[in-house]
Amino acid sequence: xxxxxxxxxxxxxxxxxxxxxxxxxxxxxxxxxxxxxxxxxxxxxxxxxxxxxxxxxxxxxxxxxxxxxxxxxxxxxxxxxxxxxxxxxxxxxxxxxxxxxxxxxxxxxxxxxxxxxxxxxxxxxxxxxxxxxxxxxxxxxxxxxxxxxxxxxxxxxxxxxxxxxxxxxxxxxxxxxxxxxxxxxxxxxxxxxxxxxxxxxxxxxxxxxxxxxxxxxxxxxxxxxxxxxxxxxxxxxxxxxxxxxxxxxxxxxxxxxxxxxxxxxxxxxxxxxxxxxxxxxxxxxxxxxxxxxxxxxxxxxxxxxxxxxxxxxxxxxxxxxxxxxxxxxxxxxxxxxxxxxxxxxxxxxxxxxxxxxxxxxxxxxxxxxxxxxxxxxxxxxxxxxxxxxxxxxxxxxxxxxxxxxxxxxxxxxxxxxxxxxxxxxxxxxxxxxxxxxxxxxxxxxxxxxxxxxxxxxxxxxxx
Numbered sequence: 001x002x003x004x005x006x007x008x009x010x011x012x013x014x015x016x017x018x019x020x021x022x023x024x025x026x027x028x029x030x031x032x033x034x035x036x037x038x039x040x041x042x043x044x045x046x047x048x049x050x051x052x053x054x055x056x057x058x059x060x061x062x063x064x065x066x067x068x069x070x071x072x073x074x075x076x077x078x079x080x081x082x083x084x085x086x087x088x089x090x091x092x093x094x095x096x097x098x099x100x101x102x103x104x105x106x107x108x109x110x111x112x113x114x115x116x117x118x119x120x121x122x123x124x125x126x127x128x129x130x131x132x133x134x135x136x137x138x139x140x141x142x143x144x145x146x147x148x149x150x151x152x153x154x155x156x157x158x159x160x161x162x163x164x165x166x167x168x169x170x171x172x173x174x175x176x177x178x179x180x181x182x183x184x185x186x187x188x189x190x191x192x193x194x195x196x197x198x199x200x201x202x203x204x205x206x207x208x209x210x211x212x213x214x215x216x217x218x219x220x221x222x223x224x225x226x227x228x229x230x231x232x233x234x235x236x237x238x239x240x241x242x243x244x245x246x247x248x249x250x251x252x253x254x255x256x257x258x259x260x261x262x263x264x265x266x267x268x269x270x271x272x273x274x275x276x277x278x279x280x281x282x283x284x285x286x287x288x289x290x291x292x293x294x295x296x297x298x299x300x301x302x303x304x305x306x307x308x309x310x311x312x313x314x315x316x317x318x319x320x321x322x323x324x325x326x327x328x329x330x331x332x333x334x335x336x337x338x339x340x341x342x343x344x345x346x347x348x349x350x351x352x353x354x355x356x357x358x359x360x361x362x363x364x365x366x367x368x369x370x371x372x373x374x375x376x377x378x379x380x381x382x383x384x385x386x387x388x389x390x391x392x393x394x395x396x397x398x399x400x401x402x403x404x405x406x407x408x409x410x411x412x413x414x415x416x417x418x419x420x421x422x423x424x425x426x427x428x429x430x431x432x433x434x435x436x437x438x439x440x441x442x443x444x445x446x447x448x449x450x451x452x453x454x455x456x457x458x459x460x461x462x463x
Contacts, residue, residue: 024197026195026196028192029190029191030065030162031162031189034053035185035187036058036166036185037058039218041058054161057216059168059216059218060216062161062162063161064160069193072195073193073195073199074146074198074200075143075379076143077146078139079140081096081189081190082137082192083135085126085127086128086185086188087180087185088173088186089125089173089176090168090169090304091308092167092168092187093217093262093365094189095119095258096117096119097115097162097213098116098149098163099115100113100159100210101159110216114213115210116367117214117258117369118333120260120333120367121331122325123136123187124298125304127304128180132303133300133303138329144254144378151202153204153206165216165217176304205374205376207246207371208371209245209371210369211370220363221362223366224238225357225360225363226355227357238352238353240366242349243347244345244346244347244370246344249340249341249343251374252337252376253339253372253373255369256333256334256368257278257336258334258366260365261325265362270324273292274289274290274354275352275446276289278348278349278351280346284458286336288334288454289448291325292451292452293319293326294316299328306327308323308327316451320451320452346370352364353420354421390405390448391455394457396459400435401432401445403432403457407450407451409449409450410426410450412428412433414435416444417458439461440463442460444458
């Protein structure tokens with residue numbers, strides 16, 4: 001829960017509404033109740049406003065992070081977002097990016113610059129006339145973003161811009177929400193940085209490489225699926241490989257991954273939880289099943305009736321069965337540790353082997369970047385691939401793998417290294433998996449607990 005502090009008001013230049021300081025804490029406002037409009041409307045509203053906001057589209061705004069702002073960033077950095085309801089009463093995807101723009105440019109072409117995504121959220125179903133809820137908070141701990149904003153080389157070579165994407169449409173609200181007839185405005189958004197009152201030193205050991213940022217909403221389903229050539233390595237499989245170059249050796253590093261699953265039509269992937277596998281240079285480094293948390297804490301923000309929340313509260317077990325994300329909640333940022341890495345060409349591959357995309361509908365939307373340091377270790381508290389890893393230990397004895405956990409096991413599977421399911425058992429009676437009879441090669445054993453958290457083991461059968 002956010003704490004309200006008695007802040008001292010400090011003046012900042014255009015594009016930043018204000019900064020507020022109390023003791024060792026500083027709040028820097030980047031966007032102040034910016035109004036977003038119909039994402040499908042080609043006429044850009046408020047484009048003539050002199051408020052420091054560059055409006056690429058009605059759904060994508062950008063603000064240059066001035067030296068006055070960047071010089072104030074401390075070692076601690078949190079992102080505090082506040083969403084306000086206008087005339088879109090459906091759940092939508094929103095995100096915040098940092099874009100790297102040519103020095104001195106007063107504007108830029110959105111499609112031509114590199115960026116990293118640092119926060120993502122799903123809007124709730126909201127009726128703007130609700131007397132209870134007029135603001136929805138999203139909060140993110142982002143110490144790694146502090147390192148990027150303080151990177152000496154980045155700041156010398158680029159201007160850093162904060163981008164906010166929030167794609168909404170008013171058409172349903174025009175008919176369903178009192179006061180929305182004929183209106184185009186969909187949401188308001190406020191973005192604040194929370195940091196130390198005392199700024200930290202510039203960073204000279206930072207190595208950051210953008211890998212992939214999800215495409216803007218109006219591009220359609222072109223990110224990760226199994227039915228479009230641009231969105232998969234091989235048609236028919238949900239696998240995508242991203243190649244990148246690390247410019248120098250690092251002593252510690254991580255991959256930052258944000259991903260949401262979309263497709264709300266019949267048998268949509270939005271509602272079906274799937275095992276996700278992440279490979280680095282061909283080696284499995286992380287496995288997870290998104291969702292698995294109760295959406296009840298976010299029910300209060302969903303002031304418009306909808307088919308997800310229904311009319312009454314639901315159990316944790318009910319939510320764990322199907323939801324990939326909750327309308328009204330922040331999306332997890334997964335930081336996957338890599339350790340020391342050599343300079344050169346590398347790859348990240350995401351595979352969702354069981355995804356269907358019924359009637360070729362839906363899309364998974366990943367964003368990825370590499371982050372390392374040339375000295376020492378990445379700061380403590382950053383290697384949090386989230387709490388969706390089950391507490392399971394494995395012990396291999398020949399071709400038999402034993403697993404142990406204090407939690408109830410819902411299923412165990414054996415897959416080939418490419419993700420093909422070879423064996424699966426629900427509610428297994430034994431805590432062993434035999435690989436006898438399998439041909440030599442690499443295999444992935446995955447144990448799923450009752451709350452759908454998973455842990456995987458890569459194991460090899462030799463000749």
